[in-house]
Amino acid sequence: MDKVAFPIIIARNMLAALPKPVIERGAAALMRSMRRHHPDLFRNLAALQPTRLQVELTDLPHRFLLSFGEKPATLTLVRGDAPACNVTLKGSLESLLALLEGRIDSDALFFTRDITITGDTSAVVALRNTLDREEISLLDEAMALLGPLRGVGRRTVLRWEGRAARLRDRIIAMRAPDAPDEHDLAAEFGSLRAEIETLKSRLAKQEILARRKQGVAA
């Protein structure tokens, strides 16, 4: 499986510690950098339906508004009340970055309720598909902006590689809580199930006979 690099702790700590105006300028800078490196992405975003997507982080006190379609895409920090938006995407920083980078399948994240979507689901589908066309590392993009901190980031990357792998494993484990030694339990499970099916079948037949006897009409 491909290894992933998520220096999440650094990113999260920074986002928690930095004052809002700095984050705001950082978001704008990130967008400018992305546009330079991925001009096709912005062209493709402009072709989508006008969308205002609110990103709500569950592990940080920040909300972002991503706007695209028709007008050039912008990413702004939300201050104050919830903005007018047609879809909200909620999740932890880890999950959302994984979603946007397409490193972990977004359906998996959604199915396991790590992220939730309220409002126009198709806008998220459109965004996800459009992002998926690019080979993007959002963290690399963000780290590129940080200059001197980059060295720190790289060292941390190695340390937190395992963290991303554990995220994936956690998701997989959440989906299959009873998946230990498959071969050992599979046979027993299979025969138990077969027995239950037989009993259910017999019971169902009894019920049908009973219905017939009563002459039950539809």
Added chain:
Amino acid sequence: MRDIAYLELVCPAGTPAALRTAIDAGADTVYCGFRDCTNARNYPGLNFDAKELREGVAYAHARGRWVIVAINTFPRAGDIGPWHRAIDTAAECGADAVILADIGLLDYAMRKHPNLRRHLSVQAAASNPLSIDFYRETFGISRVVLPRVLEVDEVATLISRMKVEAEVFAFGSVGTMVEGRCTLSSYITGRSPSSDGVCAPAEFVHYREDGAFMESCLGDVVTNRYAKNENAAYPTPCKCRLVTNDNASYLFEEPVGLNAVSILPQLKAAGVTALKIEGRQRSRAYVGQVVTAFRAVLDALARGETMPQAAADLHAIAEGGRETLSALKKGWK
């Protein structure tokens, strides 16, 4: 002649990036569609334009692989242009085959591009030897994608009476209805796989938190309710929970994914020559993982190993973490 190990691996490419990922991960063939309703995965932000297809074909051919184009919806009355253009463009771009379902389109493709390989889509619902032979004799199809509703024995019997190649779904989402003739989605949303190339499109999907529960809805229809830590699923109509005789159940099918990896030897013995992975609407990451795992499995089987370790990876990826052999297993009906 291509060098196929064990079975041809036919993989989905929703975007050019996914096409490259699939090829790099070991796909023998990738299938894709154009950015309109001529294919059955017509989702926003997905699919190829002519330039991207041309580039994708070049990428694949340079590595000895194939690209085939799905033009598998049913053209609308009075508006057949987009479908004819799609077939013409696929031919111009050097695609290795087109996947078709509509009788009128098969006729057009055969007459206008006789040398362009024609595969019969699962949406043509060819479920018996006579139907398949009809398509072969009348429209010169070289391969049929078999409906996902047959057991392995039935697949074997069918193949023994067929004179075309057989491709079978081996992994991914499965509908339980005969494809190309299911209007459940359009009954609820007005959009269908046959005409619009979408089933349960996302613009009709919404989720509602209701206390401890989350409700999934398609249009005005409540398709399911999930408890707090229960996995959610995408609300396609055939995977919803319905009430019959006061009993709530997954009436049509559980929301599980197909994973036929454990019966690949039986499929090969039945005469299947190609495996189809479903999922053009899935992410590049998913495609990479699935194709890598299947490549490892097929290579191992080609070397004579029995159940390769890579098969275990696929169990984890299967939709919702729960998987099924679906109709391939006896007793599904």
Added chain:
Amino acid sequence: MSKLTLGPLFFQWKPEQRRDMYFRIADEAPIDSVYLGEVVCSKREPLYYDYLPEIIDRLNAAGKQVVLSTLALITSDRELNAIAERCGEAMIVEANDVASISLLKGRPHITGPFINVFNEATLDFLVRQGAVRINLPVELSGKAIATLARHNPVETEILVFGRQPLSVSMRCYHSRAYGVHKDSCQFVCETDPDGLAASQLTGAPLLRVNGTQTMSHGYAVLLRELAALQAAGVTHFRLSPQVADMVQVAEIYRSVLDGDLDAESGEALLRNLTGETPYVNGYVRGREGMAWADA
């Protein structure tokens, strides 16, 4: 002149119930064509097969055209052989699977609503193969129906009354709902002569299960659209048998088709015959099938 037809009975009624319905249709109903035969499940036909000859005789004696309908999904040799036999008989056959079309090539036949005729090219092909009447899929909008009907050199038929067949499967959902397996189903589908209700978790109705077939809960009722469809060139109007007085249903539709009764009044009369079942006309209006527009 517009023709009224009675589509094949999709449900598994008791054989005597089936026969009696057809006798009444023969004797009393203003219907021009009657479709007989099993479309849904090949296991069922042996149970009522013996009644078919006398039903056919009665219908013929009443001057009604008899059409033999065939399965929508053919997967076994037994089914193929049975249909091949049917195609060899004198009566006209309705093909609902491509295999049947292949068997009927060159002979006059009817294509059923389970054959995907969405566009002119496909329609032309089927006519070249020998189709003399084309049933259009239930999903088509009025606009598409009009385009195809105008283009069609032979007869065009559409469903104007009854539950709409939405999908077909190899799996028997009726059996599944009752906890049995298709191979030993004991014909549970007989328990629900108008289909088994499959509702949403909220209790709101949605679909009806009928063996391997899934249908709309609502009855398609296209009375208000009849005039437009006639003008567009639709020649045959199909009533699908439901648990309702089909003779009276036919009389209402005949009156509206002939211009002797307005659609709104016809609908009011129809309501008396159909109990609580909601009506739908979404497809013909270009919308979701389950919608009902009463304007």
